[in-house]
Amino acid sequence: MEALEKNQTWKLVELPKNKPTVGCRWIFTPKFKADGSLERYKARLVAKGYTQTYGIDYTETFSPVAKLNTVRILLSLAANLDWPLQQLDVKNAFLNGKLEEEVYMNPPPGFENKYGAKVCKLEKALYGLKQSPRAWFDRFTKFVKKQGFNQAQADHTLFMKFSGKGEIAILIVYVDNIILTGNYHTETKNLKEKLAHEFEVKDLGDLKYFLGMEIARSKKGIVVSQRKYILDLLQETGMSACKPADTPIDPGQKLGDIKEGTPVDIRQYQRLVGRLIYLAHTRPDIAFAVSIW
Numbered sequence: 072m073e074a075l076e077k078n079q080t081w082k083l084v085e086l087p088k089n090k091p092t093v094g095c096r097w098i099f100t101p102k103f104k105a106d107g108s109l110e111r112y113k114a115r116l117v118a119k120g121y122t123q124t125y126g127i128d129y130t131e132t133f134s135p136v137a138k139l140n141t142v143r144i145l146l147s148l149a150a151n152l153d154w155p156l157q158q159l160d161v162k163n164a165f166l167n168g169k170l171e172e173e174v175y176m177n178p179p180p181g182f183e184n185k186y187g188a189k190v191c192k193l194e195k196a197l198y199g200l201k202q203s204p205r206a207w208f209d210r211f212t213k214f215v216k217k218q219g220f221n222q223a224q225a226d227h228t229l230f231m232k233f234s235g236k237g238e239i240a241i242l243i244v245y246v247d248n249i250i251l252t253g254n255y256h257t258e259t260k261n262l263k264e265k266l267a268h269e270f271e272v273k274d275l276g277d278l279k280y281f282l283g284m285e286i287a288r289s290k291k292g293i294v295v296s297q298r299k300y301i302l303d304l305l306q307e308t309g310m311s312a313c314k315p316a317d318t319p320i321d322p323g324q325k326l327g328d329i330k331e332g333t334p335v336d337i338r339q340y341q342r343l344v345g346r347l348i349y350l351a352h353t354r355p356d357i358a359f360a361v362s363i364w
Contacts, residue, residue, distance in 0.1 A: 072179070075116060078166045081176065081191035092175045092190055093128065094119040095199070104280075107299045116179050117199030128174045134204035137228040137245040139352055142281070143295075145243060149252050150293045156278035156286070157251040159263065161211075162271040164247035168196030168206025204246070211244060214269055218262060232258055250278060284353060297353045304346055319360035326363060 086092065095118050102110045123129050149156050174193040178186040196203035215230050216222065220242065223229035230242045238255035240262065251259050266272050278286050287294040305311045351358040
């Protein structure tokens, strides 16, 4: 709540006549480190975006996210050219986005008596609003471009800046996670300082964990794995004690219609397949087996 008030996320006003309000709720979640240990507990106030109406309190919502192919290319370049890989985290990133629409929100749970009959007129893009990701990305893009970086056309989350000597500074962003690399070290340092001045940024040092992938670097190269992701998946499916197999699929397996068997939860099945597809990014050996199931 302190971060919301410090950021001037809303103004307390009387609700204008015939104006709808958006609800909100608190979300309490634990945050874990790359090794699976507990880092801290988080409490986040989110708007109930599903109560918004198109054309009234939101319009455009699309916001790009970093492509995994782009991330892998950057890791390959860093390994081959011995570039450093640094990671930054923008705290409460969405709250930096500015709203273009008028959005009124009910008082946060637990603060009704303090706010009385007034409602919150949102000034910043609160988590949960349909347009929040877009508002934050637009704000971030404008800032990075102002520093002289060019936005890539194939992946709009990738930004580059060249020096007169042919050096390059590269930035890629996935919502509030930023990776910096390249051999233009003075510009990288300068950008980190400017980002910290513009936003509330946490310097995470060398890249170790990104999008559920663990990054380990040595003199031999870079290893990308999803150990914690796999362990969580095994626990979720009740297979933590299962024995390893020599191959992802039985070579003699024949697929066909299953006429007998116990019906399964289709949503649980879809979730499992989706998680396995994501796992294939670091375990390409399972890609074929997953694709036919």
